[in-house]
Amino acid sequence: MAIKMYDLCGAEAERRFSPFCWRTRMALAHKGLDVETVPWRFTEKDKLPQPNAGRVPVIIDGDRVVHESIAIADYLEERYADRPSLFGGETGRALTRFVQNWTDTVVLNNLIRLVLVDIHGHLDPADQEYFRQDREKRFGATLEDVVKDREARLPAFRASLDPLRRTIDRQDFVGGRAPSYADYIVFGAFQWARAISNFELLAADDPVRAWRRRMLDLYDGLACRTPAYGD
């Protein structure tokens, strides 16, 4: 039986844009597992398995319900230990946490300030109302003001990617010759951006862009199947 996965979507059910859901989606493909995704919107907290924190991803695998991308990755690695490893062992799992903490504190924190208003533009009306209220309170500014000087901030964002850039300029993937869960963590951020914003984050000749292309090509172009902008 396919694993069921609740996956954040926009006004269009097929537009999947959560960076955390993309981590899980790619991890399921890495493990070669069948998945049935359930499109889910911010305001549909009642539709998730109970109890829930109103967040996705959530997966249901037989009688197991697992919440949050980190817990899901750990669950899949243990439950499907005979399939390709997401971490490459305990040290790999520990180092993956470092990549995750870098992605969360550096990439996502800066990226949100470049594309926040574009998320709003892709939500259905009920979610738009929730999203504007929630995020404007969090940022202490209108969605439009949060992104308004984004062109000026783009060079600093690109420079902040140096650790990633140097890594994937010298090896195909963060995980080495083959992608690992660390790749899916970082890729989720870029996939999020391209699914909801036409603001191009990466210069045409940036090695990070070539790596993103390699990620988009994985698993028969899985990540290309959602509506998105650019390559």
Added chain:
Amino acid sequence: MAIKMYDLCGAEAERRFSPFCWRTRMALAHKGLDVETVPWRFTEKDKLPQPNAGRVPVIIDGDRVVHESIAIADYLEERYADRPSLFGGETGRALTRFVQNWTDTVVLNNLIRLVLVDIHGHLDPADQEYFRQDREKRFGATLEDVVKDREARLPAFRASLDPLRRTIDRQDFVGGRAPSYADYIVFGAFQWARAISNFELLAADDPVRAWRRRMLDLYDGLACRTPAYGD
């Protein structure tokens, strides 16, 4: 026969301060290998095995000469495969590269601008002359001017450590329950600073400081044996 390691020193032969040499020193201890270090100064290029690029670390293991910390770590991992692993497998090795690229582009690049002049203060006269000329040309400023607003830049430096801070706040080491080569890479930066500068980089209650303490305690306090400031 002990492995011979050329190790950067200050005016005092026992003051060892190269961040790259500390990576190697800790890696040798991790592998449980005997080492005889040879104190070496910037201007002693003739004393290194020929040919050389005028840089340390360099190790001599029997008839093998290996230059540069990355190559040395790879050599030790392969040659002493039966001893505790530095990387925990191929994925771990690849992810260690990411930690290295983060350390080199974020930590070392910012740290040098906080402690540059203090390195000069610990060199012998011949090295001082070389160092001032070489580094002032590289930075386009006097050593004193490079560091002059360091108090003002300290909060940004501390914030840049967030990926490390989150990681070692949730697990003892970057490598997980036990230290791995990724820990030695990051630790080398802090050990460099404390060996040549009394400018305290970390707040007393910073989890990074507790991790640094754990690193200092490894291998019977190996890293405490060089003259240094603070904990």
